[in-house]
Structures are given as structure tokens and as C-alpha cells.
Amino acid sequence: MNNLLADADICVKCGLCLPHCPTYTQTQNENESPRGRIALIQAWAGRHLDTSKKLIEHIDNCLLCRSCERVCPAVVPYGRLINNFREQIREERDATLSVSLLKTVSHNKTAARLAQSGLRLYQTTRLQKMARSLNLPGLLRLDKIDRLLPDYHEPTALAPHYPATTEVRGNVGLFIGCMGALLDHQTVNAAIKVLTAAGFNVSVPERQGCCGALALHDGDKATYDRLAATNCSAFADNNLDAIVTIASGCGSEMQAYQQAEFAEKVMDISQFLIKSGGNLSEQLLPLTASVCLHTPCSLKNVMREEQGALKLLQQIPAMKISPLPATVQCCGSAGSYMLDHPQMADALLDELLTAALTPPPEYLLSSNIGCALHISAGFRKRGITLEVLHPITLIARQLK
Numbered sequence: 327m328n329n330l331l332a333d334a335d336i337c338v339k340c341g342l343c344l345p346h347c348p349t350y351t352q353t354q355n356e357n358e359s360p361r362g363r364i365a366l367i368q369a370w371a372g373r374h375l376d377t378s379k380k381l382i383e384h385i386d387n388c389l390l391c392r393s394c395e396r397v398c399p400a401v402v403p404y405g406r407l408i409n410n411f412r413e414q415i416r417e418e419r420d421a422t423l424s425v426s427l428l429k430t431v432s433h434n435k436t437a438a439r440l441a442q443s444g445l446r447l448y449q450t451t452r453l454q455k456m457a458r459s460l461n462l463p464g465l466l467r468l469d470k471i472d473r474l475l476p477d478y479h480e481p482t483a484l485a486p487h488y489p490a491t492t493e494v495r496g497n498v499g500l501f502i503g504c505m506g507a508l509l510d511h512q513t514v515n516a517a518i519k520v521l522t523a524a525g526f527n528v529s530v531p532e533r534q535g536c537c538g539a540l541a542l543h544d545g546d547k548a549t550y551d552r553l554a555a556t557n558c559s560a561f562a563d564n565n566l567d568a569i570v571t572i573a574s575g576c577g578s579e580m581q582a583y584q585q586a587e588f589a590e591k592v593m594d595i596s597q598f599l600i601k602s603g604g605n606l607s608e609q610l611l612p613l614t615a616s617v618c619l620h621t622p623c624s625l626k627n628v629m630r631e632e633q634g635a636l637k638l639l640q641q642i643p644a645m646k647i648s649p650l651p652a653t654v655q656c657c658g659s660a661g662s663y664m665l666d667h668p669q670m671a672d673a674l675l676d677e678l679l680t681a682a683l684t685p686p687p688e689y690l691l692s693s694n695i696g697c698a699l700h701i702s703a704g705f706r707k708r709g710i711t712l713e714v715l716h717p718i719t720l721i722a723r724q725l726k
């Protein structure tokens with residue numbers, strides 16, 4: 327309670343964060359704003375407000391996009407405040423089947439392996455088509471997860487080490503993340519290809535697991551701590567110059583691990599390649615195409631590494647890059663948010679898709695798997711065929 331009050335009391339109620347908050351912009355409701363949520367937590371922690379369904383709903387409606395934190399002049403640690411509040415009221419919150427399933431698959435490797443086999447069967451036979459025609463995903467309340475599934479790609483078995491394919495410039499660890507391991511093999515393979523081509527020996531520790539973001543945002547600090555400890559021990563090799571991530575949602579959480587030795591090495595892959603000073607342009611084929619660049623909130627507001635992807639992509643000759651306008655807010659994916667807040671998630675996504683399609687690009691690039699899945703599903707729903715890729719996948723495709 328004291329920690330909650332200490333963090334909430336930093337807010338001077340200036341309201342500068344309000345226009346940057348997606349849920350406030352959509353609702354114009356103070357309770358759905360950062361200032362309003364801080365005031366609610368302050369009142370609750372000061373015992374002026376009871377725990378109620380309504381109170382929990384207002385806090386749960388927050389995307390944890392942390393746009394408010396980025397612009398706050400008083401530097402309110404908003405993310406920490408919300409996570410701590412959710413930990414305190416964990417018992418009072420209900421989880422949907424989709425979110426529970428997502429967490430089980432993310433946190434348990436046996437469940438992830440079963441999910442992988444299940445997906446192969448579901449997506450490579452007529453099962454998915456039949457299930458959809460009978461509305462089975464809807465009846466089982468798994469339709470939101472079903473809509474997010476990308477086309478099935480057979481996973482490639484990963485080696486623990488990949489040597490640099492050019493003059494050696496250093497050693498890095500590659501963090502794959504639970505969703506990368508399950509649904510994003512092409513980004514994983516692309517990251518290995520680009521890093522080794524840039525002169526880095528790449529380690530992919532087998533023991534790594536989920537970053538813990540889903541658990542932390544759900545108020546499950548014990549699971550988050552366990553997952554953080556597993557990752558720290560998996561990447562304990564002192565020779566690593568950096569631990570690079572291919573999903574900014576994971577990277578932003580891992581930069582906040584208490585184990586500073588690990589946290590300080592975490593970097594987004596594009597930012598790492600730019601910061602390491604290498605230039606891939608001589609190794610890249612030109613691409614006559616226009617791409618729309620989406621910058622995930624976790625990359626922009628938490629990691630503050632938003633320039634990396636743009637600078638890296640600028641190394642592809644002839645390609646036209648259009649970042650999304652600054653007025654476009656969070657895409658609505660926000661970890662498991664898109665599963666249990668579909669209305670808000672879809673409203674935010676609609677605005678992003680409209681901006682992205684003006685004019686329509688050949689590719690949309692995003693550095694976070696959750697955003698990429700959500701945006702892809704949005705295009706499919708609109709009947710639009712447009713590839714949504716991680717920037718590193720496009721770089722890998724253009725390597726000579």
C-alpha cells in the first residue's frame with residue numbers, strides 16, 4: 327500500500343498525459359485516463375475507495391502502452407504503479423479462457439510443445455476450415471485466438487550456436503520469446519541470418535523461456551520472478567556483448583529485470599545492429615517497394631529505441647519507408663489485451679489500419695510479434711492481402 331501511495335503521490339494532476347492516452351482519447355472519460363487511474367489507485371490505497379468491479383475494470387482497461395509515462399513531466403512510474411495494483415487485487419480479477427490458455431502455453435514448455443503439434447494438425451489439415459464453418463472456435467470462446475493465427479510454418483530445429491559468416495565482431499545471445507518460438511519462426515531465422523552476416527556469433531540458449539510480461543501485467547509477480555530467473559541463468563555467459571530481442575514487448579520487460587547484469591545487455595535487434603556500428607548496405611539488394619513502419623509502444627515508450635528499425639531499413643537501397651503518423655496511437659494488441667478487450671483493441675486497430683493504408687504499402691513492418699499478429703488479423707478481416715513482417719525479416723530477404 328505504501329509503495330502504491332508513494333508512486334501515486336508523485337502525480338501532480340497536470341493532465342499533460344491525457345491527449346496521449348488511447349483509452350482516454352477513445353472514451354473522453356477521466357476514469358479511463360492516466361490521471362484518473364492514478365487518482366483511483368490513490369483513493370483505494372488510502373482506503374477511501376472499496377475494491378469494486380468498476381474500479382478493477384477502469385484499471386484493467388489500461389493497455390499499459392505507457393505513452394503517459396513518456397510525456398509525464400513528474401516522471402510518475404505509471405507501469406510499476408499499475409503492475410503493483412494488479413498484484414494486490416489479483417484474487418478479485420477473472421481471466422478469460424483465451425488469456426488462461428495463452429499464459430499456459432507461454433509459461434510451460436510441455437504445453438508449448440503440445441500447442442505446436444496441435445497447431446500443425448489444426449492448420450495443415452482441413453480441421454481449421456471445418457471448425458470455422460461449424461463456428462467451433464466461437465462456441466469454445468477461442469475465436470479471438472483463432473483469428474490471430476498466422477499461416478502455419480514448420481519450425482526449424484535451432485542449434486545452440488551459430489558462427490559469424492563474416493569477420494567476427496562480437497558475441498550475442500538471441501532471445502526468442504514464447505510467441506517467437508511458437509508462431510514466428512521466420513523472424514527467428516532472419517535474426518540469425520542477419521546477425522551472423524553482420525559478424526556476430528549468435529548463441530540461442532535452449533533453456534530460455536517466456537520473458538514474463540504476461541504474468542507481470544496480470545499481477546502474478548511470483549511467476550514473473552521465476553521466468554526472469556530462468557532467463558538470467560540461460561544467458562549467464564559472460565562473453566555475450568548483448569542479449570538481442572526480436573519482440574519489443576519482451577525486450578521492454580527484460581530491460582526491467584532486477585538482475586542488472588542481464589537487464590543492461592538487453593537491446594532491440596535493429597538498435598543493436600545500428601549501435602554496433604556495422605553497415606549492411608553493401609550486402610543488401612535494392613527493393614523497389616514502399617513499406618509502412620509501425621513502431622510498437624514498447625519500443626517507443628519503454629525501450630526508447632525507436633530509431634533503430636528506421637535507420638536499419640534505410641540501408642536497403644531504393645526502398646520507400648513511411649513511418650505511421652505520430653497521431654496514430656497504440657494498435658490495441660498490448661499482450662493479451664486484444665483477447666479480453668476486443669472492442670477497444672479493434673477501435674484502436676481501425677485507426678491504425680486506415681492510416682497505414684493511405685496509400686497502401688507493399689509491406690507493413692513491426693518489431694513486436696503481438697502487434698504484428700493483431701495488425702495482420704485486422705488486414706485479413708478487411709479482406710486485404712498485405713504482408714506484415716518484422717523489419718529484420720525484410721533485411722534478411724534482401725541479403726545478397
Ligand code: SF4
Nearest residue numbers: 337338340341343398
Ligand atoms: S501522470 Fe504525469 S502527466 Fe499525467 S497528470 Fe500525473 S503528473 Fe501530469
Ligand code: SF4
Nearest residue numbers: 347388389391392394
Ligand atoms: S498506459 Fe497507455 S492506456 Fe494506460 S493510462 Fe497510460 S497512456 Fe493510457
